[in-house]
Amino acid sequence: MIDLKNVSLQFNGKYLFNDVNYRISSGDKISLVGANGTGKSSLLKIITGEIEPESGTVQRQKNISIGYLPQENVTHSNKTLLEEATSALSDIVKLQQKEAGLQKELSKENISDDERDDLIHQLGEVHLRLVELDSYSASSRVEKILKGLGFEEEDFDRLTETFSGGWQMRIALAKILISQNDILLLDEPTNHLDIDSLNWLISFLKSYRGALVVVSHDKNFINQVTDKTLEIYFGKFYTFKGDYDSYLRFKEERDAQAIHQYELQQKKIKETERFIERFRYKATKARQVQSRIKQLEKLDLIELPEIKNEIDIKFPQPAQSGRIPIQLEKVSKSYSDKSVLQNIDLSIERGDKIALVGPNGAGKTTLAKIIAGVLQHDSGERIVGHNTFISYYAQDVADNLDPELDVLDSVYGINEEKTVGELRSLLGSFLFTGDDVFKKVGVLSGGEKSRVALCKILLTKANLIILDEPTNHLDISSKKILQKAMVDFPGSLVIVSHDVDFLRPIINKVLDIRKTGLKFYPGDIDYYLFKRKELTETEKSVSGISEKLQEKNFNNDSISRKEQKRLEAELRQKKYQATKNLTKEIERIEKQISLLEDEQKVLQSKLADSEFYNNPEEVKLTNKRFKEIEKELEELLQNWELKTEELNNILNQFN
Template sequence: MIRLDNISKQNGHQILFIDASMGLQKGEKVGLVGPNGAGKTTLFRMITGEELPDDGQVSIDPGVTIGYFSQDVGEMSGRSAVSAVMDGAGPVSELAAEMAELEAAMADPDRMDEMDDIVARYGDVQGRFEELDGYALEGRAREVLAGLSFSEERMDGDVGSLSGGWKMRVALARILLMRPDGMLLDEPSNHLDLESLIWLEDFLKGYDGVLLMTSHDREFMNRIVGKVVEIDGGSLTTYSGNYDFYEQQRALGEKQRQAQFERQQAMLAKEIKFIERFKARASHASQVQSRVKKLEKIDRVEPPRRRQSVQFEFRQAPRSGDDVVSLKNVHKGFGSQSIYEALNFQVQRRERWCILGVNGAGKSTLLKMVAGTADPDQGSVTLGGSVKMGYFAQHSMELLDGDETVFESLEGSFPQAGQGSLRALAGCFGFSGDDIDKRCRVLSGGEKARLVMAKMLFDPPNFLVLDEPTNHLDMATKEMLIAALQDFDGTMIFVSHDRHFLAALSNRVLELTPDGVRQYGGGYTEYVASTGSEAPGLHPAG
């Protein structure tokens, strides 16, 4: 269906592709992986025709429709979410918009004299709308939006008033409703809560076109793709299997390549030693000559390119008391909506609580009360003795000073620390070389999240309060963070929609439900086993 043959592409001085090829067939679900800046978005844009390769050819079978979801969402205000989603389906949405205008005109007393024409036009438009199965389309649009956690009110409200994350969902819903022959999804799992993520997973499993997607969510990727294409050093390499299988194969390939490289290096060293030793002796001249020729003809094995993976190690945090935080008879509401009523909740040393609940259940509010940035309306929140807290809030990244460089930002937080240890800290969180001199205002969401995390973990707290810490992180940084937090000796309470993160780090679950709060003694894995589902909104209240 889609083929890239011997593609070459350069952006400025950066070479993205050299003679790279890949093919995508109907029914295949493919994950696109590679380090940041390797050219994943450029590849998508070449398939859609928004960019052309410098050399080589992109071919798509005639008649194949392509839907592309990117992180750049266009302007959508002035319409409801439902009509913005139906827009993706072409003429039906235009007819729906005209019907809405005509309905308003029929109810307008100032237009009584035009009524015959309006009613006649309405009949024509409605007839055409029905022919195109328009009513079913609206139902399907609402179904997709509901799957992405939209309430009825939000579906019918103006898209312009939605936050960036919700607008992303509208753009995604548009592609899903379109059901094109080929879907290109760039980070569709960003900005989704757990329920929406699991719904999207099921939707994509049932999609019968060709799917090419990137995602920083390991679990999501594993469950959907059966093939992985890796961009690395200008070439495209295809692996069959899911993400875990790709990682194993890649590691195995690197190991074999390293062994091959070392064997060749040993052989070359031996030959060179012989040449050096006997080159001055006439009796060995022919042997020396033949070995020199042999060396010239040998294809040199390149060592595998090392992926930079730096481990962050926690310095030992001072020990806290056994009672870390205690919430007693806590009431909290917004306007007429009550979120907590008489909540009693206790966190003990070394417990790792993950907080689960549907959108709007009060997960972030609970963390804010624990962190002291929001007060309960009634009741008390008390921190225990010797507790030193680190709080990662969803808006933490907005608090960085845009004019400071990464290094100045770290230095401002830790004036006593030496340059060497701050550079090492920056390196652990992916700021190497010139990255350390970037101004905070030009950092991507992922880079800002890494900088905030570096600041929080350098002077180690013994109690971590984390609100969606992995939202902007790539897979490599997530893995580093999970490994570091598994070694963390303190206490944690956190919210995340990343199932790999939840399963790896929690040993307690607090579930927020409409009927009150439930506590589970095991971690997320035990919670899934006991409730039979992966998210609160997906299992029957019992």
């Protein structure tokens, strides 16, 4: 499909890559990797023809269509969302216009038989091409892709200029997917997606038959959608067959071997230099000395791989908060006449590490801001627990930095225990190296400002930290450092994020926020994804059977009683399979509650008897057990409520 032949590209006098060759074939699924500044985005632009290489050629297959999604700076205007998305079907639109023109010509009187035959032949060719492009399902495909990326039907008639920057990127991505390109070049496509649209995109790309080249810092995403890795390494291209995790293992082994070879070469160079220095002025060794000098001149020096020192960043030890750092009771929030959150009850317990997930626009950021106390709710109560100290990282937190301070000054003094050297190491792990730390905040890009703000968070002594999309501007190594700090953090965390790989080792609860309400999942992100998949499959299955029944019932002549019974039995079986485990779990919890309540009544009778207090030791043990039962009952009742709500949600699908 695409051949890069002897391609070179320079930037500021330095080769990003030099004299490289690579072929992208149909069906390739490639992850493009390399350190920051190695030219990944530039390579994508060379493939598209947006920029020309300094030397070499790019040969593209004739009539190949390329879909390219840049990292940023995409805007749309003067069309509705649906019009903009449909414009990606340019080939189909042109063919449909041609079809209408040919039919108009055929309807004319007094055309010759030869002209008629020619028009019919042309019309047949147009129809064949429309079938090849699957034009008759194009409209439904457009809507399906828009909905998959998180747009709702009510958005279809909105003008594109009314959408925010993140949604503008989604529009661009939708158009690329709609247009059925032969190759997709995606530069950080996941930055502006929520967890639902991200999972949908993964599913779409898994079934996509064309070639794919993707640059992404989302390990979970690239592991699932790619099976080859192209690395830009010291100005050359290196390929590896396998997913990203396999490539990382290979890279670790290769780097270790390169370091070993470098050390051996350096040892040999020093031995040669010592020989030259020792015998430089000895006539009997002159020939040998000259030979060794030539050896050194011809030597191909081994370059050390870019190895980042593992920086062990830890949050300062915070003061311990009360058992409940933050509690929300019947909290509601609206913007104008649009209700976002309604009657929210939420208790965050000390040590909780909670992920807020769900579709964009459902209220994740609004809830995070209310928890943090930076946004006032309309009604209800926000109760701050004993000794709670809050730190908040917002998506727009960069706007609150002082533009007159340099990067180092922006983080200096937040934690008096950190030396300047330690601060520079921390900033280096977030890509501020050398003199970068002396740049004024005002000249930094949005992504750079976000990284400064994250560094400030890592230096605070808060015991409740709220982070809204903290990984959007981080490379994989920076994410790893932040991730480890979050795992080791002894306080409470609330994280709004769609980055599954980042969340995986950190969180112990998931709060799913949708327009229908909030739902707690008492487990890690994989448990949440499993339960969501289970629920989605149940919904699809029930929907499919219900549609069959409705379709059959619509025309009673075409359905037998036997067929209707079969479909109804299938629906009952689906309902049983979907609910049997939950039903058993609820029954088990109810039995535990009943046993504990019986025990509690016995203890209450004892404690109500005045003679019982003649034995202080038994009173002490009984009081202790009574408190234990109270706590156990509280936890069981919370679990019962969650399981019952989950069961009701599933049962509603069958009604």
